[in-house]
Amino acid sequence: MSVKLDPNQHVVDYLRHYVRSPSAPHFAVMLNGPWGIGKTFFVKEFVKSVADEDLRHVYVSLYGLNSFDEIDDAIFRAMYPILENKGVKFAGRAAKTLGKYFRFELGIQPKDFLERANSDLFIFDDLERCAIPRIERILGYINEFVEHEERKVIIIANEREINDCERYQSVREKLIGKTLEIQSTFHQALEAFIGAIENVGAKRFLSSNADVIFEVYNQSELYNLRILQQSLWDFERVYCALHERHKLNETAMIVLMSLLFAFSFELKAGRLTTNDLRGRHFALIASAMRSERDEAASLPISNAQNRYPEIDLGTSVLSDETLVNIFDRGIVSTDEICNDLDASSFFVNVEDEPAWRTVWHSFERTDDEFYSAFERMEKAFAARAFVVPGEILHVLGLRIWLSKIDVIQKPLEDVIAEGKEYIDDLYESGRLEVQEISSIRDSGYAGLGIHQHNTPEYKYLYKHLNDKIQAAAVDRYPAIAEELLDNMIADPELFFSRIALTHEGKNEFYNIPILASADIDRFVSAILEHHPSQQRAILMSLKARYENNKLDGALAEERSWATKVRNELFEEAGNLSDISRYRLRRNLTFALDEVLQLGEHAPQTSEDESSPGGN
Template sequence: MGSENSQNSHIFDYLRYYKELNQPPRYAVMITGPWGCGKTHLIKDFLTETIAPNQKNRATPDFLYISLYGISSREQIDEAILRALYPVLNSRSANIGRKFGRGILRFLRFEVNVDAWDLLDKYTPRMYFFDDLERASIDPEACLGYINEFVEHGDCKVIIACNYSEIKNKDSFDRTLEKVVGKTLEVKPSTSQALNVFIAEFNEDSSKKLLSSAAGELRSIYDLSGLYNLRILRQSIHDCLRLLQAIDEGVLPDINLRRRMVLEFFALSLEVKAGRLAEVDLIERDSLRSAHRLDLSGSVRTPRLEAADERYIGLDFHETVLDEKLLAEFLFRGSSSSPDFSKHIHHHEGVV
C-alpha cells in the first residue's frame, strides 16, 4: 500500500528498531488484526523498503516470507523454507518431498542419496516473516514451538502475522505465545489510503474520475458497513468499476444518477461480500418488505435489505437507480445478459 501510514507508523518504527538490534533479540514480534486489515501488505512493505534494497547481489536472502496457510506438519514448513531459499525448486520439474529425486539432485549437483533437509541451513536468513499462523492446519501452538527454534537456536529475528481473534484455544495458546513473542502490535486499517491506492490502480477514464470524486462518500459507506476488511473494500471498488464500464454514459448520462448508482451498488456489494445479503433479498425486495409490514403477529423477520437500509444513512435500497434484476445479476454473476440496460434504470423522483 505504498508505505507506512499515520495509524500504523508505530509498527514501522518498532520493526525498524527490531531489525537494527545488534544482538539476537531472542523473541519474535507478532502483528495482529482481523482478516483483510492489511497485516501482510504492511509487513511486506516494511521488508521491501528496509531490507530488499540491500540484498540485490547477495547469494542468499536476508529475509524469507513463509505462508503457513494450510500447512499440516513441520516437514511442510521445512519444505516451504527450502522452496523460498531455492526458488528453482518451484519449477514443475522439481517435485520435492522428504527425499530429493535423482533428477533434482543431478540438477543441483548433489550426491544421490542426500536428504534435502541435511542440505538446508534454515537459519541462514537473518529475518523471517511467518504469515497466516491462525490458518495453519497444524496446531498453532506447535507452529509457535517450531518458530521458537529460529528465535532461540537460530538467533533469527522473526515476525509473525496472526489474526488472534481466530485462535480457538486462547488460554493454551497464550501460555506458549508468551514464551516466544516479546511484542504484539495491532494493525489498524487505513481506509482513506487504501481507497486512494485501489482507485489509482485503474486506467484514466471517466469511470475512474467518478470514483475519485466520490471517494469521501465511498469511505463513509465503508465505515458504516463496520467490516474493516481491505480485501472486501478492494473487491467492491472493482465491482463498481465493472458496473460503470458496462453502463456507459450514453445509457445513463446524468452524472448525479451515475454517482448515486455507484454509491448504492458499492454498499450492496459490501453487504453481499459480508454474507449479509442473498440474491432473493434483492429479487423479492418489495414482496419481502410488504409481508413484513403487514405482519401483525411479529413472526416475519425483518428483511435483510431493511437492515441494510438502516445501516447506511442516506441510501434507500428499495428506490435504487438500477432495478433489482440488474443489481442481482451484477452482484451475484458479475455481469448482465440484458441487451438494453436502459430498461433497468429507475428515474425515481428521490434519486437526484
C-alpha cells in the first residue's frame, strides 16, 4: 500500500498540544464530521499513539443515554472495566454496587470519585445521539468536567444532526474553544480494518488489492469508514465460502470483490434496495437503450452503474438470488456462490454448459460459442427436450428476445405461436412436469432472470404454461390417488405426510383435491382391513387434512367423496363385532363429523359416541 498524506495530521498536532498542556485549558475540543467518516476510529488511534506518555483517559458514548445517572454509570464502567460485568448494577447516582468492589461508603456520589480516578482526558462521543432533552443540559453536564474539575475534554459529534441548532449555537461557545473537522482517512483505516480480518487468505487478498478498494470507495463518494468496515466483513464471509480454485483466479476474484463492494456501498447508503438487484442485467440493458430525454427517469441500478463505470454491475458472476441472500438475508451459501462462479465466464466449460445457459450468457461468450449453443437450443426445442417448467420459461423468453434482435428471423407472432404449440405438445404427450403453480416464478429460474419476463408476449406464454400444468395435474389425479391408496395400505404414516400439512414429509397434496378421484369402495375396504390403531390414525389424518374449513376452500371438491367414505364406513361398522362397531363409529364421529359439518344429518346410533377413547 502506498504512503499517503494524513489529511488529519493538523488535528493530531493540535490534540497533542491540547493534552500535553500542563495547565487546565478550561475549554473542550470538538471533533466534527458526518456519520461514518471515522471520527471514533481517529480518536481511538490518537489515544493509542500517546499511550506511551501515560495519558489516562475515559471514553464514553452518549448514544441513547437519557439521564445524567446513565452517563455517570457509563463513566464508571469506562474507569473500572470490571464493572462491565452484567451482574453489576448502579442504583442511580448513589452507585452503591461500587462498594462491593472498592469498599466505598454507601450513598457517596459518583462525581466524588473523579478526583480519585485522576483521568487526564474525558472523551464524549455521539453528542448528537444523546437522548437527554435540551442540548444545553448535556453541555452543562460536560462543562462541570472542564470548569470545576479542570479536566481536558474532547467532544465528538456530527453538528449538522444536532436538534435545536439555534439553542446549541448560543451555548456551545461557552464550552467549546476549538472545533476541528475530521476528514476520512481511508488508507490508515483500511490497514487497521484489514488487520482485524481473521481469515489469513482474505486478509492477504484484500491487502494486495487495497488500491482497487480505494478506487471503488472513491467512486461511491460516501467516504464512510463504517460502511467500508462492514463491506470488508461481508467480503470475508464470501471469501471463506469459496473453493481454492476460485481463489487462485486473480481476475475473477477482483471482479467478485469489486461487485460486492459496490453493491455493499450502494445498499448500505440506501441508494439501492435488494429489489433493485433482481433483474439487474435486463434493467441495465434497457437503461442503456433509453434516449437522453429519459435520463431523469433512470433506474437506481443504472445510476449506480454510472458511479462505477469500470465495474459491470450486471455481471452474472453471482446471480441475483445469491446477492439478495448475501445482503438481505445474511445467507452465505458455499453451494450457491461456487455454482454461480463455476457458471461464469471465468470458470465455465462451455461444452458442458446447457445450451440455453450459454445463449443466456451471450454477453460473456464468443460468437462461435453463442451460435453453436443457439443451434443446439433450437434443435432441443424442436425435439421438445425441455420439460422442466423453469427451463421452458427461459427458452421461451430467450426466443422472444432473439426474435426481437433478428437472431431468429421470424415474425414475433410466429415465435409466440411456436411457444404455445410447444406447451400444448408437452401437455398432449403427458410429458409436462407437474409442479405447484406458486413454485413457478415468472421472472427467474436457476439463479438467472428470464429474458422479456415483463413483456405481454412472455406473460401470455407464462399463463398458458401455468394453465396446462394445472390441467396436467388434474389429469393425473386418478393415478396419483391410486398411489396414495397404496401408501395408505402399506404405510399409513407416509399417507398422512403426503395428504396433510405436517412437520415432516413433502405434504405435496395437502391442498390439492386429489382424493376426490380415489376409489371409495377400495378406500373403505382398506381401512377395514387395518389394525384398529391404524384405522384411527388414517381417520385422524383425514381430520387433519380437512380442519380449518379446508372443505369450503381448496378441498371443496372432496366434500362429497369424504362424506360418502364416512357414511359407508359407518354402515359397514354394523357388520362388525360389538366392540369393533363401537370403536369405529366413535372414531368416525370424532374425526369427520365436525370437519364435514354433518350435524344432525350424520347417521345416528344409540351408542355413546361423542368422543374417542383408547383402542
